[in-house]
Amino acid sequence: MKYFEILDEMFWEFEEYRDINKGKGIRGKLITIINPKAQKLAAVVEAIHLASLLHDDVIDEADIRRGVRSINAKYGEHTAVMLGDIVYSRAFYELIDFGSEIAKIVSNAVYLLSKGELEDVKLSRFINLDKEKYMGMIYKKTASLIEAACGAAAVLAGLEKEPFMNYGKNIGIAFQIIDDLLDVTQDEETLGKPAMHDFFEGKTTLPFIYLFEQASEDEKEKLKSLYKRKLQESEILWIRKLMEKYGIIKKCYNEAKELVDKAKEEIKKFNMPQLEIIAQKVVEREF
Amino acid sequence: MKYFEILDEMFWEFEEYRDINKGKGIRGKLITIINPKAQKLAAVVEAIHLASLLHDDVIDEADIRRGVRSINAKYGEHTAVMLGDIVYSRAFYELIDFGSEIAKIVSNAVYLLSKGELEDVKLSRFINLDKEKYMGMIYKKTASLIEAACGAAAVLAGLEKEPFMNYGKNIGIAFQIIDDLLDVTQDEETLGKPAMHDFFEGKTTLPFIYLFEQASEDEKEKLKSLYKRKLQESEILWIRKLMEKYGIIKKCYNEAKELVDKAKEEIKKFNMPQLEIIAQKVVEREF
Numbered sequence: 001m002k003y004f005e006i007l008d009e010m011f012w013e014f015e016e017y018r019d020i021n022k023g024k025g026i027r028g029k030l031i032t033i034i035n036p037k038a039q040k041l042a043a044v045v046e047a048i049h050l051a052s053l054l055h056d057d058v059i060d061e062a063d064i065r066r067g068v069r070s071i072n073a074k075y076g077e078h079t080a081v082m083l084g085d086i087v088y089s090r091a092f093y094e095l096i097d098f099g100s101e102i103a104k105i106v107s108n109a110v111y112l113l114s115k116g117e118l119e120d121v122k123l124s125r126f127i128n129l130d131k132e133k134y135m136g137m138i139y140k141k142t143a144s145l146i147e148a149a150c151g152a153a154a155v156l157a158g159l160e161k162e163p164f165m166n167y168g169k170n171i172g173i174a175f176q177i178i179d180d181l182l183d184v185t186q187d188e189e190t191l192g193k194p195a196m197h198d199f200f201e202g203k204t205t206l207p208f209i210y211l212f213e214q215a216s217e218d219e220k221e222k223l224k225s226l227y228k229r230k231l232q233e234s235e236i237l238w239i240r241k242l243m244e245k246y247g248i249i250k251k252c253y254n255e256a257k258e259l260v261d262k263a264k265e266e267i268k269k270f271n272m273p274q275l276e277i278i279a280q281k282v283v284e285r286e287f
Numbered sequence: 288m289k290y291f292e293i294l295d296e297m298f299w300e301f302e303e304y305r306d307i308n309k310g311k312g313i314r315g316k317l318i319t320i321i322n323p324k325a326q327k328l329a330a331v332v333e334a335i336h337l338a339s340l341l342h343d344d345v346i347d348e349a350d351i352r353r354g355v356r357s358i359n360a361k362y363g364e365h366t367a368v369m370l371g372d373i374v375y376s377r378a379f380y381e382l383i384d385f386g387s388e389i390a391k392i393v394s395n396a397v398y399l400l401s402k403g404e405l406e407d408v409k410l411s412r413f414i415n416l417d418k419e420k421y422m423g424m425i426y427k428k429t430a431s432l433i434e435a436a437c438g439a440a441a442v443l444a445g446l447e448k449e450p451f452m453n454y455g456k457n458i459g460i461a462f463q464i465i466d467d468l469l470d471v472t473q474d475e476e477t478l479g480k481p482a483m484h485d486f487f488e489g490k491t492t493l494p495f496i497y498l499f500e501q502a503s504e505d506e507k508e509k510l511k512s513l514y515k516r517k518l519q520e521s522e523i524l525w526i527r528k529l530m531e532k533y534g535i536i537k538k539c540y541n542e543a544k545e546l547v548d549k550a551k552e553e554i555k556k557f558n559m560p561q562l563e564i565i566a567q568k569v570v571e572r573e574f
Contacts, residue, residue, distance in 0.1 A: 059365045059369060077345075078346045085375075088376075093398055097387070107383065
């Protein structure tokens with residue numbers, strides 16, 4: 001049975017589960033590329049990812065998840081919290097059968113991603129210009145479960161785990177940097193939400209951190225005055241021009257590309273071309 | 288180190304954690320009575336209980352937890368969800384070190400209690416008069432983690448787990464029945480919330496299920512008309528009189544007492560008087 005089928009079987013008794021948009025299952029895909037027999041492990045990690053999304057949407061008050069109404073929007077926040085707990089706890093229960101090394105790799109990632117979620121909220125209260133803090137947060141929030149998925153699959157296949165974990169960590173961080181870039185460069189129609197929504201929500205993502213580093217005092221003042229404000233079209237264009245002026249987009253893009261190159265390098269000797277294709281796709285998303 | 292200290296050490300870095308009312312730590316107490324060396328296990332199970340309370344208070348929109356403002360009331364629902372996830376995931380991580388048998392006993396209980404929470408909400412939508420469903424729900428929601436705590440402590444001590452699990456299950460269910468009784472018999476000052484608040488919230492607890500079984504058609508009609516309504520003092524008194532007329536309180540109390548007796552019987556041969564005292568206290572709460 002393929003991992004999406006195992007996942008469905010696990011939670012089909014819960015009617016609300018059937019309305020979850022399960023997305024592309026990238027963590028499961030990575031696991032089954034590294035270890036084609038690890039369908040159950042892939043299902044468990046995808047379950048954990050789903051549970052985290054259920055709680056994320058409550059925390060972010062998101063009404064839409066991948067073009068579909070989110071569970072909190074459809075059934076209420078409380079159902080999303082409860083269903084998230086059900087999915088998390090069942091996943092943990094199943095995880096134990098994979099042995100303590102794998103169970104620890106994955107449950108540690110869940111701890112990190114929960115901490116990352118809290119850090120994300122806290123960093124959004126005021127303008128954060130500390131790159132270290134930002135990178136630490138996106139590692140936890142976005143990359144840690146991808147890192148753990150790859151590591152767990154490797155352990156289960158009897159391969160050394162470090163290269164695969166490094167691969168997962170690097171593509172995870174690169175993915176988030178590109179995501180942050182898209183929020184800055186793309187328009188409302190493409191994004192499905194207002195452009196520069198992150199900045200409106202108080203998130204100074206990598207392009208904003210770099211912009212503040214290079215901007216003049218006047219420009220910084222104006223940027224600060226726009227923080228957490230609904231932006232006019234002209235203000236969005238002004239920020240974009242400023243980013244162009246200082247080469248911010250290129251700089252962030254190159255940083256993501258470097259991470260992807262590092263990721264590919266890590267797993268080169270294992271001859272798994274599909275992993276290289278997935279890494280490449282991370283930086284080839286339209287932006 | 289005692290289990291409350293281990294618990295504090297685990298989560299002290301999170302400022303919001305310090306405002307949690309940790310309560311009496313009954314699950315940890317049971318674990319360390321059965322197995323005095325199991326302080327770490329007691330801390331882990333108490334952590335799981337805390338995480339479940341954090342999410343419960345969000346789900347129930349509770350502002351007060353044991354006389355203190357709840358985390359959701361103080362820091363917002365979102366923080367309570369995130370902190371709950373942090374505590375849960377850290378507890379799961381620590382749990383793995385106790386071996387797969389214990390990890391499975393405890394994580395299965397978390398799955399059950401999450402399911403029980405959802406069932407509780409669903410049973411509160413309409414008048415539920417199905418005793419089986421009600422008992423199944425309170426087993427999951429309240430008793431399953433107590434059952435697992437006792438079972439895990441026994442396994443860690445090298446004792447047979449079944450008697451201890453049965454003990455935990457029975458006192459857990461008895462505890463909830465007494466809780467439901469108190470909601471009916473006690474007044475606002477003692478309860479810290481309006482009397483018969485459960486019925487107002489749509490919960491037909493055991494006394495109401497029995498009352499509906501015995502009431503006349505007219506009485507049933509009137510009861511239905513009061514369901515989910517803010518009750519007048521006179522209506523509260525009328526319901527109490529009706530319960531007295533049909534001997535409902537006595538019936539529920541006896542049922543809880545029988546469960547407690549069964550619990551004591553289960554662990555008699557192990558000569559642990561403290562367990563018998565705790566069981567006895569469950570039915571000796573003021574009501």
